[in-house]
Amino acid sequence: MPISSRCFLIQYTPIIVNSSQIEGCIITINDITQEYLLEQQHKTHEQIMLQHSKIASMGEMLVAITHQWRQPLSALLILIGMIKLNVQNSDHSDAVVENKIEEIIKIIHFMEQTLHSFKVFYQPNNEQKRVDLAEVLDEVVLIMKPIAQINTIELSFKYAKNLDYTVVLYPNYLKQIIINLVSNAKDALGEKSDLTQNSYIKILLDQNEQCYVIRVEDNGMGIQKEFISKLFCEMQTTKGENGTGNGLYLCKLLVENKLNGTIEIVSFANPTIFEVTLKKE
Secondary structure (H helix, E strand, C coil), rough: CCCCCEEEEEEEEEEECCCEEEEEEEEEEEEEEEHHHHHHHHHHHHHHHHHHHHHHHHHHHHHHHHHHHHHHHHHHHHHHHHHHHHCCCCCCCHHHHHHHHHHHHHHHHHHHHHHHHHHHCCCCCCCCHHHHHEHHHHHHHHHHHHHHHCCCCEEEEECCCCCEEEEEHHHHHHHHHHHHHHHHHHHHHHHHCCCCCCEEEEEEEECCEEEEEEEECCCCCCCCCHCCCCCCCCCCCCCCCCCCCCCHHHHHHHHHCCCCEEEEEECCCCCEEEEEECCCC
């Protein structure tokens, strides 16, 4: 809407004499230009926060994917070298060569899948889709696993494979929420004092009659008591100078406004557990 334009809310109320006769009507016109502009500014603010959150994690993810790809690329070189030797050596059967080629194809498919997950996640457009929550969370694990490996953290995802987790929602918003929670858990594990205990992050998918429940659990330092009441507020961080204070606030914003769900912390330490609840309808 141009700055010079105005926005009005027009309400029409009929004056009814009886069930079959309308005597007149009352028309009220309210200038809601300021409210409209504030709403548009709020939406713009949300989108800026979302893009900043993605950009903030992009550098770390690129480093992680580079690290992750070193091993499969080395494996490809070794397998190609073995095929070359097998072809030159007539004593080996065609089956050996075919097996090596199948291994190469699997590695290439894995690398393609990783690239696809990054491409879909960083696309600016967001659309509601009917998706399988298990598949969406699998993509999150694929994106975050290299980062976890670099930080010697075991990242796992568990769910009942015989159940249906189909729902209509914005998959990219859900990915952003879970990535933020996993990133927070990773940072908390980096501050852990007991280095003898193996660090882990678990993503758990469950459901009841009305809702799907996603839990992100870690065995890091936990949440200090002074941060509990302001945990999901804007510009509040538990990371000191290293935090922006918008990670959990953005999660709450996306869960409630975009996914019609809820987010809460159900355990503050040993382990720390965040829970996202999404309605099945």
